[in-house]
Amino acid sequence: MKISDIFEETYFSLMSNKVRTGLTMLGIVIGIGSVIGMVSIGQGAQGNIESRIQSIGSNLILIMPGAQRGVGMEVSSGRGSAQTLTLDDASAIASSVSGVEAVAPEISRRYQVTAAGTNTNVSVVGTVSSYPQVRNVAIDQGSFITDQSVQDFSKVAVLGPSARDDLFGTGAQAIGQMIKINKVDFKVVGITQAKGGNGFGSQDDMIFVPLTSAQRYLEGDTYVTTISVQAQSQNVMSDVQQQITSLLLERHHISDPTLADFNVLNQSDIVAAASSVTSTFTILLGAIAGISLLVGGIGIMNMMLTTVTERTREIGLRKAVGAKSKDINVQFLTESVALTFMGGVFGFILGWVLAFLVTQFAGITTQISLSSVILAFVVSAGIGIVFGYYPAKRAASLNPIEALRYE
Amino acid sequence: MIECLDIVKIYKNGDVETPVLKNVSFKINDGEFVAIMGPSGSGKSTLMHILGALDTPTSGVYKLDDQDVSKLSDDQLANIRKNKIGFVFQSFNLLSRATVIRNVSLPLIYSEVPKEERIKKAKQSLVLAGLPENRWEHLSNQLSGGQMQRVAIARALVNDPSIILADEPTGNLDTKTGEVVLATFQELNNKNHHTIVLITHELYVAQHADRIIHIQDGLIIKDEKNQNKRIVNNDLN
Ligand SMILES: Nc1ncnc2c1ncn2[C@@H]1O[C@H](COP(=O)(O)OP(=O)(O)OP(=O)(O)O)[C@@H](O)[C@H]1O
Ligand SMILES: [Mg+2]
Numbered sequence: 001m002k003i004s005d006i007f008e009e010t011y012f013s014l015m016s017n018k019v020r021t022g023l024t025m026l027g028i029v030i031g032i033g034s035v036i037g038m039v040s041i042g043q044g045a046q047g048n049i050e051s052r053i054q055s056i057g058s059n060l061i062l063i064m065p066g067a068q069r070g071v072g073m074e075v076s077s078g079r080g081s082a083q084t085l086t087l088d089d090a091s092a093i094a095s096s097v098s099g100v101e102a103v104a105p106e107i108s109r110r111y112q113v114t115a116a117g118t119n120t121n122v123s124v125v126g127t128v129s130s131y132p133q134v135r136n137v138a139i140d141q142g143s144f145i146t147d148q149s150v151q152d153f154s155k156v157a158v159l160g161p162s163a164r165d166d167l168f169g170t171g172a173q174a175i176g177q178m179i180k181i182n183k184v185d186f187k188v189v190g191i192t193q194a195k196g197g198n199g200f201g202s203q204d205d206m207i208f209v210p211l212t213s214a215q216r217y218l219e220g221d222t223y224v225t226t227i228s229v230q231a232q233s234q235n236v237m238s239d240v241q242q243q244i245t246s247l248l249l250e251r252h253h254i255s256d257p258t259l260a261d262f263n264v265l266n267q268s269d270i271v272a273a274a275s276s277v278t279s280t281f282t283i284l285l286g287a288i289a290g291i292s293l294l295v296g297g298i299g300i301m302n303m304m305l306t307t308v309t310e311r312t313r314e315i316g317l318r319k320a321v322g323a324k325s326k327d328i329n330v331q332f333l334t335e336s337v338a339l340t341f342m343g344g345v346f347g348f349i350l351g352w353v354l355a356f357l358v359t360q361f362a363g364i365t366t367q368i369s370l371s372s373v374i375l376a377f378v379v380s381a382g383i384g385i386v387f388g389y390y391p392a393k394r395a396a397s398l399n400p401i402e403a404l405r406y407e
Numbered sequence: 408m409i410e411c412l413d414i415v416k417i418y419k420n421g422d423v424e425t426p427v428l429k430n431v432s433f434k435i436n437d438g439e440f441v442a443i444m445g446p447s448g449s450g451k452s453t454l455m456h457i458l459g460a461l462d463t464p465t466s467g468v469y470k471l472d473d474q475d476v477s478k479l480s481d482d483q484l485a486n487i488r489k490n491k492i493g494f495v496f497q498s499f500n501l502l503s504r505a506t507v508i509r510n511v512s513l514p515l516i517y518s519e520v521p522k523e524e525r526i527k528k529a530k531q532s533l534v535l536a537g538l539p540e541n542r543w544e545h546l547s548n549q550l551s552g553g554q555m556q557r558v559a560i561a562r563a564l565v566n567d568p569s570i571i572l573a574d575e576p577t578g579n580l581d582t583k584t585g586e587v588v589l590a591t592f593q594e595l596n597n598k599n600h601h602t603i604v605l606i607t608h609e610l611y612v613a614q615h616a617d618r619i620i621h622i623q624d625g626l627i628i629k630d631e632k633n634q635n636k637r638i639v640n641n642d643l644n
Contacts (some may be wrong), residue, residue: 005516016504317500320461321514321562322489324482400461404500 001327010334013307021339026301027296029350030345030382032376034289036351039372041358042282044365049274053267055195056203059101059234060267061241062090063227063248083223089209090227091247097229097243099236104131105224107214113207115167115179122163123180124207126214131191132404134230137203142175142190148208149189155217157181158190162205181207184217237266283288296343297383304336304391315395316403329396336388337381344380348373409435409458409570409602414467416453416625427453427465429625435604437569440596442605442613442633445622449525451606452574453644458604459572460487472569484611489517493563495573499555501547501562510547511561518566524591528565535599536561548550554582560591571595577612589615590639615639 014021065084072257090105106127113122125131129147132138149156157179159167168174174188186209194204215222231240245257245264254260308315315328354365416428427450435441440506445451456462457469460476461484469477476487488494501510511529520528530608533543535555542550547558563571573592577585593615605616613619615636621629 001516002519003511004522005519006480009516012505013507313500314502317502318513318517319485320494320500321490322485322566324485324517326482327517401456404496 001323002108006330006334007338009331010338013311013335022301023161024299024370025339025343025346027299028293028340028380029296029347030119031289031293031296031378032344032347033350034205034292034352035379036348036368036372036376037354037358037366038285038289039282040351040355040366040368041364042278042285043369043372044355044359044367046278046369048365049278050271053271053274055136057134057228057230057267059231059237060134061229061231061237061244062265062267062270063093063168063244064261064263064265065223065225065261067264083221084252084292085224085227086222087215087224089251090224092247092251093227093229093244097240097247099232099243101230101232102130103230104128104134104228105211106131106226106228107211107219107224108206108226109219111182111218113163113167113179113181115177118167120163120166122166122205122207124214124218126209126210126211126218128211131208131228134228137195138193140191140193142188144190144192145208145210151211152210153184153212153216153239154210155184155191155213156210157186158192158208159188159210160202160204160206161194162202164191166205179207180207182218185211189261198277237268241266259286267400273344275342289338293379293383297340300336300339300383301387301391304332304388305338305394307331308333308391311395312398312406315398316400316406319398319400320404325396328398329392331394332392333385333388336392337384340384340387341377344377347380348376408470408472409433409604410468410470411458412470412539414454414457414464414469414470415451416457416462417465427625428457428541431467431622431625431627433620433627433630435570435602437602438600439605439618440592440594440605440616441620442607442616443620443622444607444610444613447608450625451608451622453488455572455574455604455606456530458570459492460484475547485517489514491569493566493568493571495556495559495563495571495576496642497575497578499552499579500558501555501558503548504546507533507543507547507550507558510558511565514562514566529561532564533558533559535564536593537594550578551584553587556580556584556588557591560588560595562599564595568601570604572604572606574606575608576605585612586639589637593639611637 063085087105090103094100094103104127106125108123108125109349110121113120113124127145128150129145132144145156145159159174164172165173167179168177174191177188178185179188192203229240231237231246241264248262249257249260252261318328352368355368358364359366410430414428414431417423418427427491431454443451443454463479464477467477468475471487471491479487502513505595508526508529511532512525515525515528521541530543538557538561542554547555550558566589589612592603592605596603605612607613614633614635617633617636619631619633620627
């Protein structure tokens with residue numbers, strides 16, 4: 001049998017019962033559509049988180065307090081819970097670690113902030129003048145915290161644009177105004193540029209104050225919650241990370257590195273950790289959608305088995321006029337693969353539309369990667385083969401005499 | 408040419424053996440029009456399945472055009488059917504949602520004949536089978552019983568077979584329509600010298616052939632020239 005004839009026969013038999021063909025295909029359309037849609041959400045989240053982590057700085061190393069797991073020690077971590085890093089640690093890193101471009105210690109905590117009757121709960125970061133360089137923050141109006149204001153314990157504040165909007169109204173002029181952080185008056189001296197993104201870790205929704213002022217007026221102690229270090233280049237990152245670790249171990253008088261009371265993370269570690277979370281998320285979403293694909297596949301098998309029974313006489317006739325078992329097998333297998341493949345094409349379109357709608361109406365970033373498209377087509381054709389195999393084999397193995405007699 | 412020598416067919420279902428054909432021998436020459444006649448259950452269809460290479464005998468030799476067909480594999484049998492046999496069934500067995508032309512040309516897709524040639528041959532067969540041209544593009548379920556059987560005959564002719572085997576081809580038709588179909592066979596035999604084997608349990612139908620082989624309980628009881636052949640007045644309608 002020629003390939004063109006196989007396709008023609010397939011076309012005729014799928015067309016001869018359009019409703020059933022359509023309904024059977026629908027199972028695959030929904031299955032593939034939801035896989036593409038779900039995975040696009042997962043991959044969109046992944047891309048989004050990665051780019052956000054990249055946006056917090058370049059060649060960044062973060063040092064945070066907290067004990068690493070050690071034998072016989074309680075595991076504790078998190079800002080505020082362990083107070084082990086000091087401003088002196090930051091100065092020591094700046095002065096004695098080679099390959100460091102800039103160091104920005106910070107102390108951050110959420111406070112109730114009020115201004116002219118408005119009131120918001122926002123993250124307040126006490127830091128130094130190098131912070132914008134290390135953490136990729138740009139100034140929109142006014143100026144950032146200066147070395148002078150750090151030295152003078154000045155009560156000045158720089159607002160992120162979202163914080164400004166919350167306190168003074170969208171786009172309002174805030175420079176020179178007063179705000180109260182934890183009942184202490186601060187004067188607004190600058191506004192940072194919007195970086196986009198919202199929710200967790202957004203630098204738009206922050207208020208920056210001099211580190212010293214934060215320690216004296218807000219916290220009342222001398223610890224810092226994070227030290228951000230910018231390395232001179234990508235190449236020296238691990239070396240810098242190594243030097244910082246040994247310097248801090250020495251400064252904290254810890255001889256066993258497994259008992260360190262701080263964590264040194266570099267940006268790529270964070271990216272890797274976040275990606276592993278989001279890819280698990282993607283796999284989970286894909287797996288849930290995959291179940292509907294499986295159900296669609298079983299639908300195909302069910303329909304093909306019905307078709308084989310219904311067309312028993314046709315099969316008998318085809319064999320009587322010279323079709324070999326192989327010809328019958330190929331014909332039925334082609335029918336089921338054609339069904340699932342077309343289902344895959346329409347499913348892809350459905351998934352793409354779903355992803356588009358999710359982005360439009362829920363504001364969630366989605367991303368359809370080439371690999372998920374290829375996977376969808378391979379999987380849909382594969383489903384046709386797997387679930388069409390048994391019905392096709394059954395059709396091919398029919399005895400022509402009995403098939404012709406079948407009522 | 409058909410040669411059957413000591414054909415035996417025994418169906419086995421588990422331990423039960425049903426002997427259906429018990430030593431059947433005969434010859435049919437090219438261009439003959441033979442009726443095989445016998446009561447129900449005598450083994451006519453079983454014999455036709457063997458003659459049509461749908462089945463093989465339990466023992467004995469069946470030669471078609473000097474080729475021994477009795478011990479071939481399923482695929483080899485399919486090739487024999489494809490090249491040498493044309494079937495006409497009692498219940499027509501047409502693809503109901505396909506056009507007449509597609510039904511008639513169906514056997515040729517398994518011989519990988521190119522499409523244009525398939526259509527050409529299908530049209531030639533339809534002319535021979537006497538189906539008016541204005542029906543050729545109809546779907547086969549839009550035809551009358553007699554017309555359907557002519558389509559089936561055209562399909563049997565399309566691969567230019569050595570024999571045309573017809574099992575009760577008039578069984579589903581009224582007497583008058585049946586006559587038209589029988590007339591078609593007679594004409595194919597007279598004018599185009601096709602070998603035709605007609606299977607029936609009715610003497611009336613068998614009498615349209617030139618020779619009648621009587622079969623009973625799996626044995627040939629009489630094999631004679633038909634003395635009073637019925638000639639149908641052929642106006643092909
Ligand atoms: N697959 C089978 N297994 C067992 N016995 C069978 C099988 N096929 C046919 N038979 C038996 O063989 C005998 C002959 O059957 P066959 O169909 O050849 O008869 P027939 O002459 O064509 O009858 P009819 O005129 O009713 O069509 C019957 O008794 C039938 O029961
Ligand atoms: Mg019979």
